[in-house]
Amino acid sequence: MISRLRNNFQLAIITLLGLVTAVVLGSFLVWRVARGDWGVAMLDAAVVVTMVAIVRLAWREGRTERAGAWMVVLNSGFAILACLTLGPAASGWVYVALMTNFYLAPLRVATWSGAVLLVASATLLWRDVGPYHISTLVTWSLVYGFSLVFARRLRTHSDSLELMASVDPLTRIPNRGMLEADLRHAIATGQTGRAGLLVLDIDRFKTVNDTFGHAAGDAVLIDLAVLLREELRQGDSVYRFGGEEFVMLLPVLSEQALTRAAERVRDAVATRLVGPGGRITVAVGGAMLSAERDWQDWFARADASLYQAKRAGGNAIHIAEPL
Numbered sequence: 001m002i003s004r005l006r007n008n009f010q011l012a013i014i015t016l017l018g019l020v021t022a023v024v025l026g027s028f029l030v031w032r033v034a035r036g037d038w039g040v041a042m043l044d045a046a047v048v049v050t051m052v053a054i055v056r057l058a059w060r061e062g063r064t065e066r067a068g069a070w071m072v073v074l075n076s077g078f079a080i081l082a083c084l085t086l087g088p089a090a091s092g093w094v095y096v097a098l099m100t101n102f103y104l105a106p107l108r109v110a111t112w113s114g115a116v117l118l119v120a121s122a123t124l125l126w127r128d129v130g131p132y133h134i135s136t137l138v139t140w141s142l143v144y145g146f147s148l149v150f151a152r153r154l155r156t157h158s159d160s161l162e163l164m165a166s167v168d169p170l171t172r173i174p175n176r177g178m179l180e181a182d183l184r185h186a187i188a189t190g191q192t193g194r195a196g197l198l199v200l201d202i203d204r205f206k207t208v209n210d211t212f213g214h215a216a217g218d219a220v221l222i223d224l225a226v227l228l229r230e231e232l233r234q235g236d237s238v239y240r241f242g243g244e245e246f247v248m249l250l251p252v253l254s255e256q257a258l259t260r261a262a263e264r265v266r267d268a269v270a271t272r273l274v275g276p277g278g279r280i281t282v283a284v285g286g287a288m289l290s291a292e293r294d295w296q297d298w299f300a301r302a303d304a305s306l307y308q309a310k311r312a313g314g315n316a317i318h319i320a321e322p323l
């Protein structure tokens with residue numbers, strides 16, 4: 001849990017903001033109920049429940065874009081509503097929303113929702129106190145402007161860092177980290193019986209390295225990655241798991257469909273991939289997502305199938321029995 005928070009900045013911000021808001025508003029909720037202020041109490045309760053639901057969504061899905069976008073909408077809506085009901089006393093919430101929105105959602109969503117929030121809150125404040133609070137309007141605008149500039153800069157850096165961290169530098173296809181995230185996502189979104197995994201391993205690859213050198217081995221890995229990419233169909237993904245092992249994640253609906261895909265890929269490699277010493281072949285193991293709750297268990301079933309295909313002498317496929 002701690003490592004997920006450490007590795008996913010957006011998840012950490014959603015969790016922090018969601019739980020702090022829920023705790024603060026939860027306390028207000030108790031106070032309002034004690035005073036019999038039922039209207040605002042209901043509103044507080046709705047925001048608390050929605051915040052907790054968004055934090056849950058972010059943790060369950062593993063990806064945080066959707067949860068982040070919802071959080072931004074709620075954040076901004078809540079800040080506008082606070083201005084409407086509490087007047088200038090709510091200006092602190094506007095600062096928080098204007099700044100945190102940029103860490104929660106894609107830049108475009110944050111920019112637009114921030115602009116709407118700024119105009120709406122400024123109009124409400126003007127209606128309440130007129131030009132007397134002009135300094136608040138100026139500081140809101142400054143916070144918005146600086147946050148926007150800072151977030152753009154940060155996004156450019158984090159995009160290139162993310163690319164470096166998620167792509168295998170040799171073959172330029174997604175790496176093991178990306179695979180793990182996508183497998184987790186498939187399990188979290190209930191893809192049982194609708195997603196298949198293929199694990200491919202080059203046959204006797206050590207001989208290529210030992211006979212023709214490491215650079216020749218690298219060239220074979222690059223050519224295989226290009227070929228596997230060409231073999232992808234709509235919704236398919238390919239990853240380099242490590243060494244001479246590649247993985248494909250396919251949206252297939254049956255074991256038969258996964259078997260056909262495995263056979264097609266094995267055949268494409270055997271007929272089209274040529275290394276320095278002649279034709280290159282792969283062994284392919286596969287497994288449909290069954291009752292697994294951990295990606296490692298799913299992967300282990302596909303890997304055990306790969307072992308069977310290897311035992312058959314390579315250039316073969318084997319698909320795991322359903323659980």
Ligand SMILES: Nc1nc2c(ncn2[C@@H]2O[C@H](COP(=O)(O)OP(=O)(O)OP(=O)(O)O)[C@@H](O)[C@H]2O)c(=O)[nH]1
Nearest residue numbers: 201202203204205206207209214215217218243244
């Ligand atoms: N050139 C190159 N070789 C790599 C890379 N990663 C792993 N290898 C090599 O891959 C080879 C794997 O050897 P083995 O595990 O014995 O596999 P194999 O020779 O294909 O044997 P089987 O899988 O049983 O057919 C080793 O020689 C590793 O050095 C890489 O990035 N580049």
